[in-house]
Amino acid sequence: MNPRSLTASLHDLCAAAIAWMAGYALRFNFDIPPSFVEAMWNNLLWAIPLQAVIFHGFGLYRGIWRFASIPDLRRIALAAGTAGLAIPAVLLMFQRLNDVPRSVLVLHPLLLVLIMGGSRFLYRAWRDGQLVSxxxxxxxxxxxxxxxxxxxxxxxxxxxxxxxxxxxxxxxxxxxxxxxxxxxxxxxxxxxxxxxxxxxxxxxxxxxxxxxxxxxxxxxxxxxxxxxxxxxxxxxxxxxxxxxxxxxxxxxxELEDLLGREQVLLDNEGLKEQLTGKSILVTGAGGSIGSELCRQIIRFAPAKLVFLEQSEFALYSIEQEFAGQPVCCVVGDVKDSSRLEAVFAEHKPDVVFHAAAYKHVPLMESANAWEAVRNNVRGTLNVARAALASGTSEFVLISTDKAVNPTNVMGASKRLAEVVCRAVQTQASATRFVMVRFGNVLGSSGSVIPRFRQQIAAGGPVTVTHPDIIRYFMLIPEAAQLVLQAGLIASRQQEGGQIFVLDMGEPVKIVDLARDLIRLSGFTEDEIKIEFTGLRPGEKLYEELLADGESTLPTPHPKLRIAKPSATPDAQWLADLEQWLAVPSRTEADVKQGLKARVPEYQPSVH
Known part of the structure; x- marks a missing residue:
């Protein structure tokens, strides 16, 4: 018996002795006759060992007084009741029942419960700080x-x-x-x-x-x-x-608490069937969406989870987070088709989530326009072809609402990536290609919220491009969960080339987000000013989830719909695109002209 249990046991034996003597004192109004005093002490000598055995038999010393609760009180009551029956039985056996008043036999177990239970709950109240302090x-x-x-x-x-x-x-x-x-x-x-x-x-x-x-x-x-x-x-x-x-x-x-996003209901059984025991590969695994996808996927116990990431630091960070898990970290660039072929041949992924992309609209608009196209379009084509060659069963492209009626290079490149996947689907028999569109993800790298927080910490001002600019927002875990669910729905329908549109809820004014964040930081708009700086290159006032001429069909999940896209391009279109992408460098004007020819709804913004 450890010291804590020994102390508790001695306490209860003392409580049993006090309850026994208190029963006599109450019976005789605190004036016990001498003959009964001698009987009280004689019977106490064997009543205490008997109760010690009973207390241990009921496990009174397996609980922790610090967390005494109703189950502990129930055990005490049962032990005291048993002792209250055992003592008269032993007295009767030794023909000494006449030495003990009947009222003492009734009072003793009641007083025992009061003393033992009361001391435990008093101790808990003291430890919990509920007594006067x-x-x-x-x-x-x-x-x-x-x-x-x-x-x-x-x-x-x-x-x-x-x-x-x-x-x-x-x-x-x-x-x-x-x-x-x-x-x-x-x-x-x-x-x-x-x-x-x-x-x-x-x-x-x-x-x-x-x-x-x-x-x-x-x-x-x-x-x-x-x-x-x-x-x-x-x-x-x-x-x-x-x-x-x-x-x-x-x-x-946090701002996420105020966004008003309901919890996503996942088909966990279906996802287990799709992911458990499988080889899964995620491109851009170190990014905001890619890393959250990995966190969601690992819950379903894949046989292997392959992280493909261009950034060494991002790959190192996610490797540390997933230490001890069945993961494989691969440094690679989606524009490098040879590297992709080797990686896919080695790991033979059953499911691929393609999250690698350049996504910052102003940065990708002018000097970096061709790099955005090469990474987002050429990279998608390379990953798609590597998936085909290795026998991947499902390929999920992470797209964006900026691909709808795009006004910037980034959005047009993602729209073109969607069309590429649909074109490759016509050449595939065993691989399903699925595209998932959603809006801004709150708190992701490069999003507006971290910048607002930095500006507030610096004392302001908080800069917003336009007072009327609105965006769709969702949480990072929500986006990742719906991507997984979209892939599952596509696999069950046995149909590829589908574009899934996520229910983004109601759009939010960026200036309202700024105001909320200022107030949550403990400031007023008089203390932290909001300044409007004007729309940036390629930026538009509002985003859309469906392109002109597109409509949607319902799915079994309330937060997912399927977009009905325009006609799928043929093999010649894909060959012409590859020839255009093969040029190592292009001017901004050439890039935008080529995008306009291949994405008719692309209308470059002019600021």
Whole structure:
């Protein structure tokens, strides 16, 4: 027996002795006759060892007092009840039952439960900081929004915190008004946050509503920020309940929390069938989308996950993240067809996710235009042909909404990559080519959000190109999950050359994102100014998910639709394109003229 269990055992034996003597004292109104005093001590000498055996038999020392709970109290009650039956039985056996008043036999187990259970819960309350502690009065007062499961878990964790002290709850359920949760009262509805905060001198509000809809969470955060208070939020309820994190691990509200994206429902069984035990290759594996695809794929236990990446540092970073997993790191450029042929011949991937691309619109617009075309178009053709040669069953191209009615070189090159995949599909019998279009991914490398954060940290101003510019946004994990789901749907339909369009929700004004980020950073627009700099080369006010003449068809997944593209080009078109791509260098004007000839909807912007 370890020292902790030995201490607990000695405590319980002392509790048993005290309960036995207290039973006599209560029976005789604290004036025990001398004859009964002698009988009390004589019977105690064998009653204590008997109870020690019973306590160990019921496993009272397998629990940890720090986390004493209802199951522990149940075991104590059962052990005390058993002792309450065993003691009279032994007394009867030795014909000494007349030495013990009947009321003592009833009082003893009741007092035993009270002493043993009470001491455990008192110890837990002390360790949790729920007893009076001078340090608790120095903790910062906070209001908790949400009187549900997450709120209860948060209050339990905050009870032992020396940093925060919950002074009230807010919840829109009128039935909860003035009720208490973990000893903290529900003081009003969410829209009363300013009044309640002023009354209790609170500067911080924790939004504990992880199971609420994104719009409800956004509304709650807007109420907090609008009242000039600091907004924090809790982890996902599933993570709290699983024990991966505690509810007290609160964090600042991020822009992602306000985007209003619903959780993606995946066909996990179907994805297991598609990915488990297979060889999977991801190009651009070190990028924002590529690395998240790898994180999602590894959950389905592929036999091998091949990272193909041009950047040595990006490849090193993702290799460190996936240490110990069945991965293979390959340095390679998608423009190098010989390297691709060797990699595909060695690893023979069953499924390929092609995420490698140049995607920064202004950088790819002028001096780097031909490099964008070579990487995004020539690279896609090289990967597609390597997949065909190695017997890959499925090829998924990551495309973009900028490929729709493009006004810039990057968008036109991605549109051309889509057409290339459809053209190659006509030459393939065993390989399905699938294209997935979606909009901006919040927080990806090169996106607007990291730049906004840097500008706010520097004291401003935050620069936005145009007050009316809007974009579709989604989260990186959401985009990666829907890419996997699109590939699964295509494999089940046994049809290649399809373009999947993701449900991007409602477009968001970039200036509204900037305002949200300024407020979440604890500033006002008077402190951090917003400046409009004008549209950049190749940039347009809004993006589209369907080109002129395209329509969509539904799929089994509510967030995915299939675009019905225009006619597929023939083999001669593909041969002409290869001849055009074979030239090592072209001028910007030549590039845009060639793109216009091959992507009729491309209309270069003029600024």
């Amino acid at each position: 001078p340090r608790r009065f120095n903790a910062e007062p906070v209001i908790v929004m949400g009187a549900g499961g997450a709120g209860a878990a948060l209050l339990r964790d905050l009870a032992g915190s020396q940093r925060w002290r919950a002074v009230g709850l807010l919840d829109d359920d009128p039935a909860k008004l003035r009720l208490q949760l973990q000893g903290v009262s529900v003081l009003g509805q969410l829209d009363s946050v300013a009044r309640v905060a002023a009354a209790h001198q609170v500067a911080t509000v924790i939004v504990a509503m992880p199971s609420a809809s994104p719009s409800a969470r956004r509304h709650a955060v807007e109420l907090v920020v609008g009242a000039g208070l600091k907004a924090l939020t809790v982890p996902a309820l599933a993570d709290v309940l699983s024990g991966r994190v505690t509810a007290a691990e609160v964090r600042q509200v």
